[in-house]
Amino acid sequence: MRRQKGLWRCQYVSSPGLLDYLSNRDETEDSLRIPISLGIATIAMHLPAGPKERQITRLLTVLSQALRSRSQDTRDLVRETMCRIVIMLGPSYLSYVVRGHNSTSLPM
Numbered sequence: 001m002r003r004q005k006g007l008w009r010c011q012y013v014s015s016p017g018l019l020d021y022l023s024n025r026d027e028t029e030d031s032l033r034i035p036i037s038l039g040i041a042t043i044a045m046h047l048p049a050g051p052k053e054r055q056i057t058r059l060l061t062v063l064s065q066a067l068r069s070r071s072q073d074t075r076d077l078v079r080e081t082m083c084r085i086v087i088m089l090g091p092s093y094l095s096y097v098v099r100g101h102n103s104t105s106l107p108m
Contacts, residue, residue, distance in 0.1 A: 030066070030074040034081050037063055041085045053096075056089065060096055 037059055044055035063085075066078045086097055 030069070030071065031077065034063075034066065034074070034077045037081055038084060038088075041088055045089070056093060057096055057099075060085075 040059050041056065044052050044059065047055060060082070063078055063082050067075055069075055069078070082097065086094060089096075
């Protein structure tokens with residue numbers, strides 16, 4: 001019962017709140033916001049399959065959007081963080097990264 005309550009709290013309270021904070025596009029706080037995504041990915045890995053995929057997809061989309069930042073430091077931080085997340089998630093989630101990046105990339 002306690003584990004289910006903890007999963008519910010992560011699924012419906014903690015993760016969405018953290019993702020909302022991460023998606024806030026204030027470039028002055030990027031060095032604080034972007035590393036939070038590692039924790040979000042760690043939490044998401046412990047969720048059931050459906051919510052896990054939704055959280056990870058949203059997380060990767062938000063990070064891909066941050067790659068459009070004007071700040072080179074922010075883009076470098078996002079790249080480094082995404083690499084660490086991909087290593088943590090494993091090869092089965094690589095398609096999510098590519099899909100998230102393609103959905104937010106600039107048209108050529």
